[in-house]
Amino acid sequence: MTPAWAVGLMTGTVLDGNIDIALIKTDGETIQEFGPWTLAPYPPELRPLLRDAMAEARDWNFEGPEPAIFTRAEDALTRAQSAAVTAFLHENGIKPSDIAVVGFHGQTMLHRAPEVERRGQTRQLGNGALMASLIGTNVAYDFRTADMMAGGQGAPLAASYHVALLRSIDAKPNAAVLNLGGVSNVTWWGGDTMVAFDTGPANAPLNDWIGRHGLGDMDRDGAVGARGVVDEARLARLLEHPYLTAPYPKSLDRNDFTAAMADGLSLEDGAATLTAFTAGAVGKALDLLPQRPARLILCGGGRRNPTLVDAIRHRARIETVMAEDVGWRGDDVEAECFAFLAVRALRGLPISFPLTIGVAQPITGGRIAMFDEAA
DSSP: OOOEEEEEEEOOTTOOSEEEEEEEEEOSSSEEEEEEEEEEEOOTTHHHHHHHHHHHHHHHTTOSSOOTHHHHHHHHHHHHHHHHHHHHHHHTTOOGGGOSEEEEOOEEEEEEOOBTTBOOEEEEEOOHHHHHHHHTSOEEEOOSHHHHHTTOOOOOOOHHHHHHHHHHTTOOSSEEEEEESSEEEEEEEOSSOEEEEEEEESSHHHHHHHHHTTSOSSOGGGHHHHHSOOOHHHHHHHTTOGGGGSOSSOOOOGGGSOGGGGTTSOHHHHHHHHHHHHHHHHHHHHHHSSSOOSEEEEESGGGGOHHHHHHHHHHTTOEEEEGGGGTOOTTTHHHHHHHHHHHHHHHTOOOBOTTTTOOSSOBOOOEEEOOOTTO
8 A cells, every 4th residue: 555644543541631633644564754743622621521421431331321421422522523633634734635544543431351251342432434524534443342352452552553663763672662641551572573561550540649639630740749758568569469460461441540549648648659550560561571671662641750750760670761762752652553553444454463452363453434525
């Protein structure tokens, strides 16, 4: 396939109020060119609607009919992201017909990893057909369902894009990328093998802890955690959680590790302990890899927390390198990833692999909503 321009969209489980939008030129195997990118704010009414929907999703837990709020939230989310893409294209002088596809991740409501006797389940809000009609171009969406129907974990999906990025900088084997979003996930590349899995929480528990204390949406610059003292005894108990030593492939929901881990601690000590737990979980994850990497390239919002980055260096015993230091756009890797995966879906290339998701053989995924100009 001739390389084509594709737009990728990402809104993570931290609900930071932004839509990540990125444009890349790719054939689904290599990255030919990076186009513009932006963080587009949600309409003010959408964020609380999504929070309410996520709260109802936790109560629903895949039992019985879906919460009615999903329909309203999905429509509002799709329209908001479609409007943001339309504005993004207009601001950059790009016509919808200039792009091959939009990769629409949607908003994860709930994710339940498979177990021995139970297939996994996942639910992302996002109406691909509606987006295609509103923007005027093809849309790839619902990237995780086919994988889970095949017995996979449904997450993380970024491995093939992380490897394409690593190849673009001529990285040597035993290279690794750590994404610090709501959940933390690692991709390891051995030259002819790639491994990926969720290591544990990243920003979600800490953000919720800060929000619970009425101090905003995050521990900005790691300032609160930096003032605290880690409860080392509690941390040692938390790091005994069986997930952390379970073999990969494996994945997490945002709510599998919560701010409740810090209950009973002061604001500062709770933030410090939650930060240290994320770092300690990364260290345990690195010990599971086929070979422990010498360094980690960090992307995602958590890399902006210097207290967390310092904790990863010391508690995971690893050198860390910012995505920007190798020429990547650290805030935008996930959005770029879904542009890349959208092109792979168009081409019928696999997006799920045995050592990243747990499927028996590589499979493609994602549904395609084709834009019909004549409709």
